Amino acid sequence: MTEVLAVAVITVLAVIAPGADFAMVVRNSYLHGRRTGLLGALGVAAGVLVHVTYTMLGVGLLIASSTVLFTVVKLAGAAYLVYIGVRTYRTRGEVTVDLENRTGLTPFAALRTGFLTNVLNPKTTLFVVSTFAQVVSPGTPVLQQVGYGLFMSLAHLLWFGVVAVFFSHDRMRGLMLRGQKVLNKVIGSVLAGLGVSLAFAPSH
Secondary structure, three states, rough: OOOOHHHHEEEEEEEEOHHHHHEEEEEHHHOOOHHHHHHHHHHHHHHHHHHHHHHHHHHHHHHHHOOHHHHHHHHHHHHHHHHHHHHHHHHHOOOOOOOOOOOOOOOOHHHHHHHHHHHOHHHHHHHHHHHHHHHHHOHHHHHHHHHHHHHHHHHHHHHHHHHHHHHHHHHHHHHHHHHHHHHHHHHHHHHHHHHHHHOOOOOO
């Protein structure tokens, strides 16, 4: 599997799997409307860039300083992909969203909520680190790594933008949630399979 394809598949599946970002965008879109939801999605995408930046620096240092340590991180990342794959497969697809607090959000507050939800989420840290540990090699150009990071951020923006549009309309909520249950099974199976295959794939 090429680096580009691995990044694309892992990113898309991990983004679609429900989590804190999903619940936050659902809530804000449902309570406060499409603009608030879209600003939350933009904040999430900005948060991803923070994770990408420190991950690129850290993975680069590992490659330069210790092949053994980098291999350990790579295997740990593969194990994490298997773990989230199994967890995603087993989830019932039910998203718990607090719909009680209807306090209005300013545009800045909506953006900040999305940013902080993502930046402070350890699952996003593990996702980005795991992905880079699997696909980045000593021969991967820095600009290509930057491209991976921008793709991760854009994927988050596009997906959660779609979520915001759906959940800003009441009648679309049921359709979105029903589809999520089916996606969980597919996403979980593929992520677990990718984790196993990448763990045993030869290093570049």
